[in-house]
Each structure stands twice: as structure tokens, then as C-alpha cells.
Amino acid sequence: MSTDQLPTSPPTRIVELDIQGMTCASCVGRVERKLGKLEGVQASVNLPLESATVTVTGSISDQDIVDTVHATGYTAQLKRPVRTSTADPALEGTDPVHSDHLSHGGTAAQLRPRLIVAALLTVPVAVISMVPAAQFPHWGWLVFALTLPVVTWSAWSFHRAAAINARHLASTMDTLVSIGVTAAFLFSAWQLLADPSITEHAGMAMSDHALYFEVAAVVVTFLLLGRYLEANAKQRAGEALKALLSLGAKEATVLRDQDGRRVEVKVPADSLVHGDQFVVRPGEKIATDGVVVDGASAVDTSLITGESMPVDVGIDDVVTGATINTSGRLIIRATRVGSETTLAQMGRLVSQAQSGKAPIARLADRISAVFVPIVLVIAVLTFVGWMVLTGDLQSAFTAAVAVLVIACPCALGLATPTALLTGSGRGAQLGILIRGPQVLEDTRTVDTIVLDKTGTVTTGKLAVTDVVLLGGLDRTRVLALAGAVEAASEHPIAQAIAAAAPGHPPVTGFSSSAGGGVRGTVEDGGRDVTVVAGRSGWLEENGVVISDEHLTALQDQQDAGSTAIWVAADGHVVGLVSLKDTVKDSSAAAITRLKELGLRPILLTGDNAAVAQRVAEQVGIAPEDVLAGILPEGKVQAIRNLQSEGATVAMAGDGVNDAAALAQADLGIAMGSGTDVAIEAADLTVMGNSLEQVAQAIELSRITLRTIKTNLFWAFFYNTIGIPVAALGFLNPMVAGAAMAASSVLVVANSLRLRRFGKG
Structure with a gap:
């Protein structure tokens, strides 16, 4: 078979979308199913990040994919690469997940005023409705007026989502919330309008009236609270990339040829190009990945590699952007810039890992996928059954509303937020x-x-853990001599040795070699001693002989995981100072x-x-x-x-x-x-x-999760018992409301037990 006859697989491409309007796991499932029906398309939808990663192996266009999402009832757009400025290639393409998410991250800000209004109005509604001592003649009209903005403006997101789902013959928790809240409010308003004097007396117990305004208001307020907390968590997801990319150097000192001589010019770090040579002084960040062309130093790479010990670098050594030059002056030639740098690649890793997380299938949403349509069907059947059997419109409506009220997910709305608030507060x-x-x-x-x-x-910090004696001096003197000369160096290892020898004598005639060690004259016992401290090559340069016995001691320290520094006095090795990340x-x-x-x-x-x-x-x-x-x-x-x-x-x-x-x-x-x-x-x-x-x-x-699951059990337990009782007419809406309130109290009490975690 010739190569022309070999079967070729269709090209594969990845399309990334931002999707708005999803509220629960069933929304995710609907989008994935719709996209999956397109030929050669597989989709993974991420609810918390409001995004989708679509793998396309066929001839489906990007616009076909976007149109399919729109037809499902949600809005979608292709992700755009991030570029914070025209001269910032380091950020381009590094944040495919959070680019638009950050810009439209006003979700929490939009929910906040609705939540505040709902909370401020719900408190008096609940108090007046449930506390007889707080009532006054015709209190029902005030409660009606206070509840109206809660069930309309504050609950708008639930009603809107329910309407969108209904248009596509689907239902979610929003459907049940919207219908339950609307039914409780309209039934109460109907009762109040039918009999305006129903609340003409103060001091009425809940069993004395058929108003459920507080039910509607409480449901909206607590579910808005949960939605607000969720929106806050979503917004914070994008900050990881923002924080990561901000670690890079903002400026670079580039060497330029001007008038036949080389001068240093400050430029934005993101304007560096391949081959640029730039200067990095002690304490400065390295602007981009490159190769050292002049100088020697120790580079703190802990931000990138996690290594606690600085890495010594010299000519032809590779260095990484965003690491810190701790000692000598370096001249570096840029080899990777912009999106090619190690820092930018790490940004992509974070982005890819976050976008690859599976959609969060919340327990309530999974249950509601079955529960919501069943409740709606039962409510309709209840109404029809009562009309057929009795012909009594009021009894039929009352029974149907009782089903919706007892099924209205007040306790369900409390189950997760109260446990999460209590657990996270503790x-x-x-x-x-x-x-x-x-x-x-x-x-x-x-x-x-x-x-x-x-x-x-x-601990992440080097500290002196041992002093190996190899001469006639004791531990204190060896450490004091080493601390004296190392105190004059800015190298992190030197600073750790100096910190372990407080009160060391002063040093004169100090000199150092980047990546090698230090030398100086220290007074010891009334006489001046030439002290050399550092690596093996540095001691040899200074005429200090290292014997096989000494090398064995060094190897033992290295095998034990220590960084060992030689100490020599007047040309003779006197000890090793060992350091470890403790x-x-x-x-x-x-x-x-x-x-x-x-x-x-x-x-x-x-x-x-x-x-x-x-x-x-x-x-x-x-x-x-x-x-x-x-x-x-x-x-x-x-x-x-x-x-x-x-x-x-x-x-x-x-x-x-x-x-x-x-x-x-x-x-x-x-x-x-x-x-x-x-x-x-x-x-x-x-x-x-x-x-x-x-x-x-x-x-x-884990304990908080168990509490949420227990809450969800009780939230649905009374539904399981109460719905058939309500459908048979043995449970009027008033009792249904009381049962729902009892379930809510149980859920809250169970959540508050988390306050005792870690005590005793």
C-alpha cells in the first residue's frame, strides 16, 4: 500500500467556550448532551468556571457549537486569549480559562443587592407572621407589601432560569424554587384578597390563618445566600493565574550599543526579545529565562523549584525568569521570552489543571433532577384528581398548593449554606x-x-545543624571563625552560618568569590587568623590541602542530606559546618x-x-x-x-x-x-x-460534608412523608408550612453542632 492510500484520521481541534446561565448539574448535563449529538463532538462542561472544553474531530464549525449552546437555552462565546497590553506577550494565551470570567465576574456583585434587600425585608416578615406578640391589626397587608419585592425582584434569577428551562421542556431546582415561592405567595395573596379582614386581629397563631408569605420570603433569602457564596468562590478561581503572572520582574536593565559604547537602559521586562543581554544586580529578579554570559552568583530559585538552597551559577549556566539573584552581578542573554518562559508555562499548567476538573455534581442538584418533575406531576395530578372526584375548586387548589408548599425546598436551601457557614466559620x-x-x-x-x-x-529555611571538627579547635571557636567571615557576605548560606554564631569577632581584609566562598582576617585568642570558608575548589585556590579523611567527612555529611561548608584557619582545615532545611x-x-x-x-x-x-x-x-x-x-x-x-x-x-x-x-x-x-x-x-x-x-x-448529607436527608424525609399526605387532602397548606419550618429548624440545629468541632 502506498502512502497515498493510507487511511488518515480526521484532524482534531479543541474549542473553548465561556457559557453563562448554568445554575446546577442538570444544566451541565443538558449542554453536554446537546453538544454530544453533533457529529464528531465531545464536550466537557465545567460549572464552577462556567466554561466548556469541546473536542471536535469532524467538520462542525465553531459557530455551530456556539449556536447549539444558544439553542439549549444558555449564552456562549468563544474564549479569547488574554493580553493585558499590546506589549505583554508573556500573558498572551496563558489564561484560556479565566479571561472572560474575570471580566464578567460581577455575578456576586449583582446578587449582593438582591440578597441584602431580601434579608432586610424577610426578617420583619418572619417575625410578624410567626410571633403573635409582634402583630397588629391588619398586619397581613404590611407582610404582603414587604414580601412582594422579595419574591419578584430578589428572586428574579430563579424565575428567569425556571422560564428558560421551561422553554426547553426541562426542570431544575430553580423550577421548584420558582413554582414553590410563586405558589406560596399567590395562594397567600389570594387568601388575603378574598378575605381582607383575615388579619384584622393581632396575636394570631400560625394555625389561625392561611398566609404563607414568610415561607416564600425565607426560601428566596436563604437560596440567594447560597448562590452568593457560590458566586464568590467562582470569582476567586481566576486569581491564581493573576497572582502567578505578577511574580515576574517588571523591568529589565538591557545593554545597548550607543555611540560605540555599551550603556544600560531600563526597559519593561515584557519588551525583551531573543538575544537581548540584560544586567541583574544582587537582590533583583531575573527578568526572563536566559544564559549567563558574564559574572557569577547564587540564585534563589525557591519561587520556581521550591529548592531551599540557592543555586550557584556562572558563565554558560541557564537561569530562569522570576528567580532572584542573591549575590554577584550577572549579565544574561535572553533565550526564552513572553509565553515561552518557565513562568508562563507554569501559568498554563495551572489554567489547564483548573479547567480539567470535573463538573461539581452537588447532591441537591442530583436529587432534584428526579425530585422536581415528580413533585410537579404530583401537584398537577392532585389538582385534577380533586376536581374530578369532588368538583371543589378551592379544595383542589388547596391540596395542590399543599403539595408544592411542603415540597418547596426551604430546608433544602438551608442544608448546604448553614452547614457550610457554620463549618467554615469554625x-x-x-x-x-x-x-x-x-x-x-x-x-x-x-x-x-x-x-x-x-x-x-x-521549615523552608537553612539552619546550622552540626559542626564537624577536623582540627584542634573546639565547636564554639570553629563556628565563631566561620560566622565572622560569613557575616560580611550577603549569600543566604553565609547568613545562616552567621546567625548560628552570635557575638562572633569582627573581620578585616574581607574578600569573596561568588559561588566559591569567603576569606578574611579574624582575631582569635589575641592573634590574627586568616580564615577561609566555602567550597572545596575555593579552599584549594587559597592553598588549603584537603585530605582523604576530610573528603570522607564531607561525603558523610552530603549522604545525610546536609549542605557542608569547609572552614580553614591559617591554611589548615579545622572543620565542616553542616546546614539543613529542618x-x-x-x-x-x-x-x-x-x-x-x-x-x-x-x-x-x-x-x-x-x-x-x-x-x-x-x-x-x-x-x-x-x-x-x-x-x-x-x-x-x-x-x-x-x-x-x-x-x-x-x-x-x-x-x-x-x-x-x-x-x-x-x-x-x-x-x-x-x-x-x-x-x-x-x-x-x-x-x-x-x-x-x-x-x-x-x-x-469530612464532618461538614456528613452534616450536609444529614441535612439533605431530613430536608427530603418530610417531603417523602408529607407529599402523599398532602395530595390525599389530609394536610392543608398551613400544616405543610409548619412541617417545612420544623424541617428547617432541624437542619439549622444540626448544622450548629459544627461549632463544637475541635473543642475538647
Whole structure:
């Protein structure tokens, strides 16, 4: 067979959409089904991000896809690449998820005034209707007037969604809310208009009248509260990308040829092009990825790699944008700019991981997919049955309204918001932030937790842990000599050694070599001593002989996961100063607690294997559960690998390098002592820096989820019992309203038990 005869597969392309108007899981399912009916089209719709990723293998056009969504009853538009300015290529294409989401993120702002109005009017409505002592002659007319704006203007989003769904012969929770609220209000208004004197007396118990204005108002207010909290969570989803991209340098000092000489010119960092040479002084951020062409220094790469120890760089070494030059002056040639940089690629990783999350199927929505149409059918059948059997219009309408009122999801509306508010409020007291109700579902099935080492299991800061004596001096003198010369250096390792030797003598004749070490004269025991501290090559340059015995001691320290610095006095080695990123005091106990919760802890780090294994041994993580030398891209792949093996993965981290992995994980947990981007990419945030809070956060989330499920059970239990009773005419709307109120009280009381979490 010739190559011309080989079958060719149709080209595949990805179309990304922003979709507005979806309110629940059934909306997601409807859009996916409609798009799936197009030839060669597969769609994944994300409800929290109001987006869809559509894979097209056929000849369907982008406009066909948009038109299909419109025909389903929702609005859609193709995503546009983000570009904050015409000279900002670094941002172009890095945020396919949140570009339009951020611009139309006024959803919460639109709900806020409706919620405030509903709450302010509902309080007096509920008090007057349910507290006889608060009533006055003809109080029903005031309650009617106060309820009207609540069930019309405040509840408009529910009515609008119900109308759109009805146009497509579909129903959601909005349908039941709209019908229930409308029925309760119209029935009450009908009763009041039919008998204007029904509330002419004050001090009426609920059993003395057939008005249910408070039912309609309370339903709208609490469901608006839940919708508002959800909208807030959606808006925050885009901040991870914004925080990540803002970490890059804003300016660069570029070398330009002018009048036959080279001058330094300040330019915006996003205007750099391939081949530009720019200067980076100590303390400045490296503007973009490149290669060192002149100078030597130590670069703090912790923002990108998570490594606690700065990396020494010299000529021809590769450096990464957004990392920090800590010591010497560098001249760097730009090799990757704009969307090619490591930082921009990390931005895309976060975006892709977030957009790839499965749609959140809330429990209430799943139940309502069956519950709503059944209730509507029962209400209609009840009305028709009573008319056929009795011919009594009032009895038929009363029975049908009783079905709708008792089915009206007041307790259902309370089930999630009250538990979430109470649980998240208690969590805030304990320093735990829960992003939203979808997080609680994620904690239920998590069986594996991946822990970033630096800053999560460890402190993230180098500290002197040991001094190996190799000469005739004692520990105090060796450390004092090293601290004296290192105190004059700005290198982070030098600063850690100086901090471990307070009160060290002054140094004179100081000199240093970037990436090598330091040298100076220090007074010791009444005489001047020439002290050399640094790496092996630096000692050799200064005529210090390192014996095989000395090298064995160095190897032992390195095998133990330490960074070791030589110290020599007057040409002879006197010791090694060992530094480590120390393990947090609470980490071992926290990992034991995580195991008790049924989680398998895995240590993930960019550090070398020796360091990682030593830390794992200290905190009780099995050697086979250590993944070392992992770069940011590798962290995301490690999470994916675990997920592909069937694990439900939680990830705990604190650095920018963890942001994409936090977003990819089924449950992302950020340590509050870390970076904003890690916190924004996570589902749970612990505001302290202790792993024990991570275990506590998972436990609180699981208990809150159990509370919500219990609430939902009771919210539907009385429906299951009450609906057939109401349909048979044994339950008038007044009693139905009382049953619904009792269910609501039960749900609230159950939620308030969460306030005792963590006490005693």
C-alpha cells in the first residue's frame, strides 16, 4: 500500500467556550448532551468556571457549537486569549480559562443587592407572621407589601432560569424554587384578597390563618445566600493565574550599543526579545529565562523549584525568569521570552489543571433532577384528581398548593449554606479556610496525600545543624571563625552560618568569590587568623590541602542530606559546618494523624534523593513513597500518574512551584505561610504553617460534608412523608408550612453542632 492510500484520521481541534446561565448539574448535563449529538463532538462542561472544553474531530464549525449552546437555552462565546497590553506577550494565551470570567465576574456583585434587600425585608416578615406578640391589626397587608419585592425582584434569577428551562421542556431546582415561592405567595395573596379582614386581629397563631408569605420570603433569602457564596468562590478561581503572572520582574536593565559604547537602559521586562543581554544586580529578579554570559552568583530559585538552597551559577549556566539573584552581578542573554518562559508555562499548567476538573455534581442538584418533575406531576395530578372526584375548586387548589408548599425546598436551601457557614466559620477560628461546598465532596474520597517538602514538611529555611571538627579547635571557636567571615557576605548560606554564631569577632581584609566562598582576617585568642570558608575548589585556590579523611567527612555529611561548608584557619582545615532545611516539629505527629484518617502520605520535592529520604525517615513516610528531584512540570505529572493508578489525590504545598500541582490534585491544600498563588490555586488553605492543621482541615471538611448529607436527608424525609399526605387532602397548606419550618429548624440545629468541632 502506498502512502497515498493510507487511511488518515480526521484532524482534531479543541474549542473553548465561556457559557453563562448554568445554575446546577442538570444544566451541565443538558449542554453536554446537546453538544454530544453533533457529529464528531465531545464536550466537557465545567460549572464552577462556567466554561466548556469541546473536542471536535469532524467538520462542525465553531459557530455551530456556539449556536447549539444558544439553542439549549444558555449564552456562549468563544474564549479569547488574554493580553493585558499590546506589549505583554508573556500573558498572551496563558489564561484560556479565566479571561472572560474575570471580566464578567460581577455575578456576586449583582446578587449582593438582591440578597441584602431580601434579608432586610424577610426578617420583619418572619417575625410578624410567626410571633403573635409582634402583630397588629391588619398586619397581613404590611407582610404582603414587604414580601412582594422579595419574591419578584430578589428572586428574579430563579424565575428567569425556571422560564428558560421551561422553554426547553426541562426542570431544575430553580423550577421548584420558582413554582414553590410563586405558589406560596399567590395562594397567600389570594387568601388575603378574598378575605381582607383575615388579619384584622393581632396575636394570631400560625394555625389561625392561611398566609404563607414568610415561607416564600425565607426560601428566596436563604437560596440567594447560597448562590452568593457560590458566586464568590467562582470569582476567586481566576486569581491564581493573576497572582502567578505578577511574580515576574517588571523591568529589565538591557545593554545597548550607543555611540560605540555599551550603556544600560531600563526597559519593561515584557519588551525583551531573543538575544537581548540584560544586567541583574544582587537582590533583583531575573527578568526572563536566559544564559549567563558574564559574572557569577547564587540564585534563589525557591519561587520556581521550591529548592531551599540557592543555586550557584556562572558563565554558560541557564537561569530562569522570576528567580532572584542573591549575590554577584550577572549579565544574561535572553533565550526564552513572553509565553515561552518557565513562568508562563507554569501559568498554563495551572489554567489547564483548573479547567480539567470535573463538573461539581452537588447532591441537591442530583436529587432534584428526579425530585422536581415528580413533585410537579404530583401537584398537577392532585389538582385534577380533586376536581374530578369532588368538583371543589378551592379544595383542589388547596391540596395542590399543599403539595408544592411542603415540597418547596426551604430546608433544602438551608442544608448546604448553614452547614457550610457554620463549618467554615469554625474553620476560620481554627485557621482553616474552605473554598466552597465542592471541596467537601473532594475530601470524602481522598485516599492519598502528596506533601511538598520545602515549607510544608520542613521549615523552608537553612539552619546550622552540626559542626564537624577536623582540627584542634573546639565547636564554639570553629563556628565563631566561620560566622565572622560569613557575616560580611550577603549569600543566604553565609547568613545562616552567621546567625548560628552570635557575638562572633569582627573581620578585616574581607574578600569573596561568588559561588566559591569567603576569606578574611579574624582575631582569635589575641592573634590574627586568616580564615577561609566555602567550597572545596575555593579552599584549594587559597592553598588549603584537603585530605582523604576530610573528603570522607564531607561525603558523610552530603549522604545525610546536609549542605557542608569547609572552614580553614591559617591554611589548615579545622572543620565542616553542616546546614539543613529542618523538619517542622509538628510534621511527624501530623503525618501519623493523616494515616489514621486513611490517607497514604507521599513526599514530593525538587531536592535530591538523599535529602528527601532523610526527611521522610524523620517524619514516618515509607521510602517507596518518596519522589525526589521533581521539577514543577514533573509535580503535575506525578499527580496525574497517581490519579491514573486510581488514587484520589490531595496535595499540600506552599510555593509557586506547587500551584499547578495544587490545581491538578483532586484536593489542593495550601499552607498559609506560603505564596498567594499557591493559596489561590488550592481548595483548602491552612493559615498557619503546621501540617497538623492539614489533618484538621481534612477532618473538618469530612464532618461538614456528613452534616450536609444529614441535612439533605431530613430536608427530603418530610417531603417523602408529607407529599402523599398532602395530595390525599389530609394536610392543608398551613400544616405543610409548619412541617417545612420544623424541617428547617432541624437542619439549622444540626448544622450548629459544627461549632463544637475541635473543642475538647
